[in-house]
Amino acid sequence: MLAFIIRRLAQSVVVMLFVALIAFVVFRYVGDPIASMVGVDTRLEDQEIMRERLGLNDSVIVQFLRFIGNAMQGEFGISYRLQQPVTELILSRLPATIELALVSATIALVFGVIFGVYTALRPKAWSSAGIMALSLVGVSLPTFLIGIGLIYIFAVELGWLPSFGRGDVVDLGWWRTGFLTESGLKSLILPAITLSLFQLTLIMRLVRAEMLEVLRTEYIRFAKARGLSQRAINFGHALKNTMVPVITITGLQLGSVIAFAIVTETVFQWPGVGSLFIVSVQVVDVPVMAAYLMFIALVFVLINLVVDILYYVVDPRLRVDGGAGK
Amino acid sequence: MTEPLLSVRNLTVEFPTRRGVLTAVQDISFDIMPGEVLGVVGESGAGKSMTGSAIMGLIDRPGRIAQGEVILQGRRIDNLPDAEMRKIRGRKIGMIFQDPLTSLNPLYRISEQLIETIRTHLPLSEAQARKKAIGLLDDVGIPDASRRIDDYPHQFSGGMRQRVVIALALCAGPDLVIADEPTTALDVSVQAQIIDVMKRLCAENGASIMLVTHDMGVIAETADRVAVMYAGRIAEIGPVRDVIKDAQHPYSSGLMGAIPRLGANLDRLTQIPGSMPRLSAIPRGCAFNPRCPHVMDKCHIDQPQAVQTAPGRRVACWLYPPQDGTGANTERQSAQ
Ligand SMILES: Nc1ncnc2c1ncn2[C@@H]1O[C@H](COP(=O)(O)OP(=O)(O)OP(=O)(O)O)[C@@H](O)[C@H]1O
Ligand code: SF4
Ligand SMILES: [Mg+2]
Numbered sequence: 001m002l003a004f005i006i007r008r009l010a011q012s013v014v015v016m017l018f019v020a021l022i023a024f025v026v027f028r029y030v031g032d033p034i035a036s037m038v039g040v041d042t043r044l045e046d047q048e049i050m051r052e053r054l055g056l057n058d059s060v061i062v063q064f065l066r067f068i069g070n071a072m073q074g075e076f077g078i079s080y081r082l083q084q085p086v087t088e089l090i091l092s093r094l095p096a097t098i099e100l101a102l103v104s105a106t107i108a109l110v111f112g113v114i115f116g117v118y119t120a121l122r123p124k125a126w127s128s129a130g131i132m133a134l135s136l137v138g139v140s141l142p143t144f145l146i147g148i149g150l151i152y153i154f155a156v157e158l159g160w161l162p163s164f165g166r167g168d169v170v171d172l173g174w175w176r177t178g179f180l181t182e183s184g185l186k187s188l189i190l191p192a193i194t195l196s197l198f199q200l201t202l203i204m205r206l207v208r209a210e211m212l213e214v215l216r217t218e219y220i221r222f223a224k225a226r227g228l229s230q231r232a233i234n235f236g237h238a239l240k241n242t243m244v245p246v247i248t249i250t251g252l253q254l255g256s257v258i259a260f261a262i263v264t265e266t267v268f269q270w271p272g273v274g275s276l277f278i279v280s281v282q283v284v285d286v287p288v289m290a291a292y293l294m295f296i297a298l299v300f301v302l303i304n305l306v307v308d309i310l311y312y313v314v315d316p317r318l319r320v321d322g323g324a325g326k
Numbered sequence: 327m328t329e330p331l332l333s334v335r336n337l338t339v340e341f342p343t344r345r346g347v348l349t350a351v352q353d354i355s356f357d358i359m360p361g362e363v364l365g366v367v368g369e370s371g372a373g374k375s376m377t378g379s380a381i382m383g384l385i386d387r388p389g390r391i392a393q394g395e396v397i398l399q400g401r402r403i404d405n406l407p408d409a410e411m412r413k414i415r416g417r418k419i420g421m422i423f424q425d426p427l428t429s430l431n432p433l434y435r436i437s438e439q440l441i442e443t444i445r446t447h448l449p450l451s452e453a454q455a456r457k458k459a460i461g462l463l464d465d466v467g468i469p470d471a472s473r474r475i476d477d478y479p480h481q482f483s484g485g486m487r488q489r490v491v492i493a494l495a496l497c498a499g500p501d502l503v504i505a506d507e508p509t510t511a512l513d514v515s516v517q518a519q520i521i522d523v524m525k526r527l528c529a530e531n532g533a534s535i536m537l538v539t540h541d542m543g544v545i546a547e548t549a550d551r552v553a554v555m556y557a558g559r560i561a562e563i564g565p566v567r568d569v570i571k572d573a574q575h576p577y578s579s580g581l582m583g584a585i586p587r588l589g590a591n592l593d594r595l596t597q598i599p600g601s602m603p604r605l606s607a608i609p610r611g612c613a614f615n616p617r618c619p620h621v622m623d624k625c626h627i628d629q630p631q632a633v634q635t636a637p638g639r640r641v642a643c644w645l646y647p648p649q650d651g652t653g654a655n656t657e658r659q660s661a662q
Contacts, residue, residue, distance in 0.1 A: 218428035225382055225423075226443045226494060227416030230408075236442075240433050316478040317432060 001312070008308055012301045017068070019297035024067045027077075027290035028056075076291035081283050086291045090273055095175050096166055097265070097272030101257045103192040108199035108257070109250055115200075116207025117242075120215065121234060131204075138201035143260065147194040147267035154190060162187045164269040191268040195261060199253045206249055211242045244315055251307030255300040329400060330357035331534050332381070332502055337394035337404075339373070339380050341605075348605040350376045350389065352558040355632070358502065363525070363535040365549030365566060367542065367581065369602045372555040374538045378504045380404070381536075382421055383411045399501070417447040420495035420533075422505040422524070426487035426512070430479035436463075436490055437475040440497055447498035462493040466523050485516035492524050496531070503528055506538045517541075521548055542581065546570055551638070554578040557602055557613035560632065564639035574641045576618045612644065620645060 034047050034056070051057055055066060070076065076086040115135075119128040155163030167183030169176045178184030214220065215238055223233050262274035269275065273292065280288035312318050339351040351373040358364050366374050379385045381396050383404065396404040403414055415421075423429040431439060440459035444450060450458065456475070463471035466489040468482075479487055488508065495503055505524060509517035521544055528535050537549060545552050545566060552570075553563040554577065562575035573579035580598035600617040609615055612625040624644050632640040633648050 218423055218425060219431040221384065222421070222423055222429040222491070222494070223431065224384055225415055225421035226446070227412045227414070227498075228442065228446055229412065232442065232446070237431050237434070241431065244433070315433065316435075317480045 004312065005305075005309065008305055012305055015301055016294075016297060019294060020068055020071060021064065023071075023290040023293045024064050026293065027067065027286055028060075028063065030286050030289075031284055071294060076294070077287040079280070079285055079288050081280065081285045081288075086287045089276065089288065090291055090295060092176075093271060093273045093276045095177060096270060097258060097261055097274060099178060100188065100191055100195060100264070100270060100272060101254065101261055103188055104196035105199065105250075105254045105257050107192060107196040108203055108253070111196075112200045112203025112250075113207050113243075113246070116204040117211060117234075117239065119204070120208045120211035123212070132208075135201040135204055138197045139205075141197075143194060143198060143263045144267050146197055147191070147264060150190045150194055151267070161190050163190070166271055191264050191270055194267070195257060195264040198260070199257060202253065203246065203250055207242060207246055210245055211238060214238045214241045217241075244311070247310055247314060248307050251303050251310070252300075255296075255303045258299050259296050328359060330397075331360045331362075331399060332358040332536075333395075333397040334377070334381065335395040335397065337377070337380055337396065338392045339376050339385060339389060340392040341389045343388075345606065349392075349608075350558055350605060351380065353394070354555075354558075354560045355394075356553055356560065356563055358534045358536060360501070361529070361532050361534055362551065363528075363537055363549045365545035365552040366536060366538045366555060367540070367545055367552060368555030368561075370540075371557075371602060371605070373558040374555055375506050376558075377555075378421065378506050378536065378538060381504060382415055382419060383408075384415075413447075416443060416495075416500065417498045418500055418502065420498070420500035420503045422488075422491055422495045422503060422508045424507040424510050426484055426491050429491055430487060430494075432479055435476050435478055436482075440475070440494060443494055444497050459493070459497065462497055463490070465527060466490070466493045466496075467519070468493075484512055485520060488512060488516075488520050489523060492520070492527065496527055496533070499531060500533060502534045502536065504536045504538075507540065508537075509544070510540065517544075542570075554581060557608055558605070559613065559642060560640070561614070561643070562639075562641045563632075564636070564641075568636070568639060574635055574639075574646060575643045576620050576645070577614050612642075614643075 034051055034054075055063060058066075074087045078084065079086050079089055082089060115131050119131050122128050151163045154161045162183070165187060166178050167185070167187035168181040169178050169184055170180040178188055220233060220238060223237050228237075261270075261272060262278060264270065265272045265274035266278050273295065276288065277292045279285075280292070333355075334357075335355050337351060337354050338349060341348040341350055354373075354377065356364070366377070368374055376385070376389075380391055383406070385391065391404055394404070395402055398414065398418060403411065406414070430436075434442075437456060437459060440462065441452060441455040444455040444458055445452070448455070448458075460471050460475055463475055468474055468486060468489055474482075479490070482490060492508075495505075503524070508524060509520050512520060524535070525548055527533075535548075537545070539545060549566045551564060552566045554561045554569070554573075554575065556577050562569060562573065562578045569578060570582050573582045577598065598617055603609060603613060603616070609626075611627050612618070612621075612630050615621050615625040618625065622644060628644075630642045630644045630646075631648060632642045633646045635641050635646050
């Protein structure tokens with residue numbers, strides 16, 4: 001187990017280094033950092049002095065190592081646009097994104113599994129056909145259309161829910177949460193649904209396909225031949241086996257929920273990292289872009305790691321290498 | 327005369343498909359007496375597994391029992407609701423599948439699978455069930471059973487896994503065990519052991535066995551009676567020694583040629599040229615007529631009915647025409 005984790009950790013470090021290289025290239029070579037930092041009226045000599053002071057004249061290797069060193073200390077420079085440390089900016093926007101992503105992922109997982117299992121157990125029922133048809137809509141409609149549609153129905157026409165923003169938040173010192181106020185929770189509903197819909201349909205179709213597959217296996221036949229109850233077979237034997245691959249995919253989906261949040265955050269003007277990124281792209285705020293890239297990569301790598309460990313815990317075949325074997 | 331444990335009467339299993347109805351099992355009848363071992367042989371696709379599934383009430387949709395009855399201990403079971411049937415599966419009829427690598431749930435410990443099955447059928451506590459499970463594993467020859475019981479299936483070798491499967495099939499004390507090619511997927515070196523374990527335990531419990539196999543050697547050694555199936559029908563059924571010594575149906579005499587080589591595989595059998603027809607292309611008359619060395623005109627026109635040729639022996643072949651001249655099924659008068 002330990003060797004496995006160490007191996008995966010090492011792989012993660014390699015991935016992060018590679019992403020850091022890309023982020024560094026973006027940071028260093030998209031536009032001229034000095035030109036972006038100073039006004040048009042700064043004299044060329046002064047620019048040269050700044051260039052020297054920031055180490056932009058050092059060799060690329062040295063600069064890259066310095067970039068990594070800084071990144072490891074959470075140091076990504078100053079946002080051109082807001083003149084604030086990038087890390088601080090991202091950290092202040094992070095709670096909004098994480099709360100949105102967690103709620104969406106939970107919705108997607110819970111309903112995805114429920115609908116997936118339901119449609120797998122009743123493949124012939126009308127209700128299953130209906131759910132499957134709806135799920136096609138979920139997969140094919142772009143997120144922003146769904147978001148706008150929901151806003152139109154529930155915010156504009158019905159006036160039940162707010163159409164933008166995060167509502168009132170409570171500052172816990174290190175975390176600003178929207179979970180504790182009514183307006184915060186209400187504001188969360190539409191964006192969370194919007195963001196979850198795509199993943200929900202994906203998980204549902206995955207669970208359904210996987211479950212149908214499992215229900216055809218010999219061990220399910222054998223379980224039936226032993227007279228086990230329908231419930232024990234469907235929700236014990238079949239569901240557990242279904243969940244093994246589903247865990248992996250779902251875990252990875254959580255990463256993409258955070259990444260996909262960009263669109264949803266923009267539609268709902270959600271003050272998260274995603275909308276920060278979009279604004280930064282518009283004004284070529286390169287340090288923020290580079291940091292965001294690193295951040296998303298880190299999220300994916302961490303989730304991957306957790307998923308692998310979970311997988312390991314669920315599937316005994318991976319856990320024990322010994323035994324009589326095949 | 328004792329009552330048969332299991333009676334299958336004129337059983338027909340059909341699969342409605344787009345291109346018409348396929349008859350996987352057609353009008354077969356046989357009995358299994360308490361404690362008896364009935365061997366079932368026949369080429370791939372002959373309907374052996376389907377017969378077992380029909381008895382268990384486990385035919386996959388859209389297949390269905392179109393006709394006939396399955397009677398267990400005097401009670402008709404083919405039309406029972408699923409909840410009732412579940413009390414028979416595992417408890418009255420145990421089933422052993424072909425491939426031990428795939429018939430155990432990989433994510434559950436052996437102990438969990440055994441205890442769950444035992445407690446489904448018997449009023450035992452968790453601890454009692456566990457004790458019984460360990461005893462069973464001991465019986466099927468798993469060394470160090472009390473420790474190994476908490477292992478996962480993948481930690482056992484193929485032969486050991488099939489022993490676990492046997493323990494699972496027998497754990498609620500069924501009166502009949504349907505073993506569908508229990509050794510086909512195993513190493514030749516362990517096949518005999520597995521058959522021995524199964525046979526010994528069933529004998530100890532007084533359970534009957536319906537043993538489906540491709541291996542005529544196993545039938546010769548293990549079975550009391552043998553049914554030879556061809557294209558969904560029983561070509562010949564009778565006491566194993568009689569059928570081997572003096573096969574009456576041309577198909578079975580072809581099969582029996584393979585016995586001297588112990589462990590011979592019917593799939594590699596070359597005594598009978600040609601192969602069994604697909605279900606969608608079964609010829610008119612006797613299904614065996616394209617391959618039969620004794621084929622007559624009649625064989626192309628009418629399907630031969632099973633005829634009793636000796637006590638407990640029936641053959642469906644025009645070489646043995648019905649004595650009463652009506653061609654009626656004589657098997658009805660002669661259970662066993
Ligand atoms: N779902 C299905 N739909 C249509 N036909 C089927 C289906 N399942 C089985 N059959 C047919 O039923 C017939 C009997 O199959 P069965 O599995 O009983 O053969 P078998 O004698 O057990 O052969 P084997 O030795 O290969 O196990 C075969 O011809 C098969 O093609
Ligand atoms: S009925 Fe005719 S074709 Fe069929 S086995 Fe007998 S002799 Fe051969
Ligand atoms: Mg079979």
